[in-house]
Amino acid sequence: MGQHNISSVAHLIAEPVRSVMLITLADGSTMSAGALAAAAGVTAQTASSHLAKLLDGGLLSVESKGRHRYYRLAGAHVSHVLESLASVGPVTPAWRNTPNRSAQALRFARCCYDHLAGKISIAVTQNMLTRGFIVEASERRYALTTSGHAWLQQLGIDIGELPAGQTELARQCLDWTERQFHVAGPLGARLMDAFLAWGWVRKSSTTRSVAVTPLGWDGFRTHFGIVRETVEPD
Incomplete structure (x- = not known):
């Protein structure tokens, strides 16, 4: 460039x-x-x-x-640029510990274009890595394993063909609040679509924040081993 x-x-x-x-x-x-x-x-x-x-x-x-x-x-590439720019420089302790509910909600869960970001997304990604459903690949990508593909099918998430113009299934997106990677790309988008369709999460009508429903907490605990108290803001 x-x-x-x-x-x-x-x-x-x-x-x-x-x-x-x-x-x-x-x-x-x-x-x-x-x-x-x-x-x-x-x-x-x-x-x-x-x-x-x-x-x-x-x-x-x-x-x-x-x-x-x-x-x-x-396109998603513009959102990726915005998140990358936001990740430049430290996230101050004052921001991390802010009592501002809007800031806490964004740090907990938010939309990053077509996929989930924030603490809940980091927890989802770490669970999938720990269980061997995805593995880190080259060039900031994740690769879906055979067991991961079978697990997604059991959940009712069909990966199918990649969207036109897409060459990678899962990208590592640097979470600007958590300074860790979460799943993006077509896999991240299909996970988000599933969470919305199942009623696990709902988008805010005014901000980028995402709320987890009671049904969602049950689902995240059952299928991703995520306990509410470990990720939800105080």
Whole structure:
């Protein structure tokens, strides 16, 4: 990648209004210009200018429905860049121990584009590693083992064919709050889809945070050995 491209993308992300818009969309959602303007606390005209720059820079895509336009991240790679940037520099003890409930909720569980992130996701990943269902591979990837594939089938999760353009099943995504890797890529997305379909987790309507339901705690304990008290914030 050329230096000019790096500086251009960095400049787009660094502007505070644009960074808020990008982070707001980091859960893979689609939002109108008005909703993004409200999230960033700017006027519609200001939001329109910033959105145009993000589109030109390849960080967003847009879909028109009637008179309305809806924006989303250009792909999982943009969310990965945002998480990677957030992981640069230390997570201070003050932030880790903050009594702020919103911050605690994000650290516990959140959407990272199409997969789960936070303490609960680290616990899921570690359990799968310990049981030999995935193993660390080269180039920050996980490989699904034969026993892991059989276990997923037992759970009713069909891996099937990789999505178009995908060459890897499971990627190691550095969790910016926990400083450990969690499962991303198609495997991470299908796990998240399953957790939502089973009613184990539910997304927040206003933030990237994810809540685990009582049914979910039973499922995570039974199938992943995750005990609520070991991961849930106080």
